Amino acid sequence: xDNINPQCKSIECTGQIQNSFIERARPYRFxxxxxxxxxxxxxxxSDIASASKNSTLVICKNLLMKSDxxxxxxxxFQDIETLWSSAYCSSxxxxxxxxxxxxxxxxxxIDSYKEMIACFENNTLNQxxxxxCRTIQTVCTDPLVIFQV
Numbered sequence: 001x002d003n004i005n006p007q008c009k010s011i012e013c014t015g016q017i018q019n020s021f022i023e024r025a026r027p028y029r030f031x032x033x034x035x036x037x038x039x040x041x042x043x044x045x046s047d048i049a050s051a052s053k054n055s056t057l058v059i060c061k062n063l064l065m066k067s068d069x070x071x072x073x074x075x076x077f078q079d080i081e082t083l084w085s086s087a088y089c090s091s092x093x094x095x096x097x098x099x100x101x102x103x104x105x106x107x108x109x110i111d112s113y114k115e116m117i118a119c120f121e122n123n124t125l126n127q128x129x130x131x132x133c134r135t136i137q138t139v140c141t142d143p144l145v146i147f148q149v
Contacts, residue, residue: 016037016040016041017034017037017038017040017041017080018080020033020034020037020038021034021083028092028106028109028110028113030087030089031084031087031088031089031092031106032092032102032106032110034089035089035093035100038080038084038089039100041077041080042077042080042081045073045074045077048060048061048073049061091103092106093106
């Protein structure tokens with residue numbers, strides 16, 4: 001996309017979100033750490049798709065939606081939406097007064113997940129620990145029980 005009008009360079013956020021998705025394709029990290037990239041990409045697509053004649057984004061709309069890129073652009077954004085929704089990321093958040101925050105259930109899951117990982121790290125076969133974690137069964141099942149979809 002080197003030949004894109006400088007006003008349209010913000011479309012590169014699609015690559016950023018795809019990198020974010022790949023780098024964080026681990027339990028809970030995908031939804032909790034890619035929110036800003038996801039919102040930026042979706043907002044950009046919405047702005048470009050609805051650009052009016054007096055908007056500077058109309059140049060981008062014409063360039064991207066009515067060019068060789070035309071079939072690709074909506075597809076890329078649909079893929080982003082599909083990944084986000086299939087991971088149930090929206091269920092991790094509470095929205096109040098235009099503020100998006102992790103909900104209590106997600107925070108509790110993250111805490112349980114971190115406790116489980118710490119337990120595994122502190123109780124390997126070659127390590128002795130003076131403060132054993134809660135029973136392994138409880139530590140392992142808590143995240144599953146908390147975050148059932």
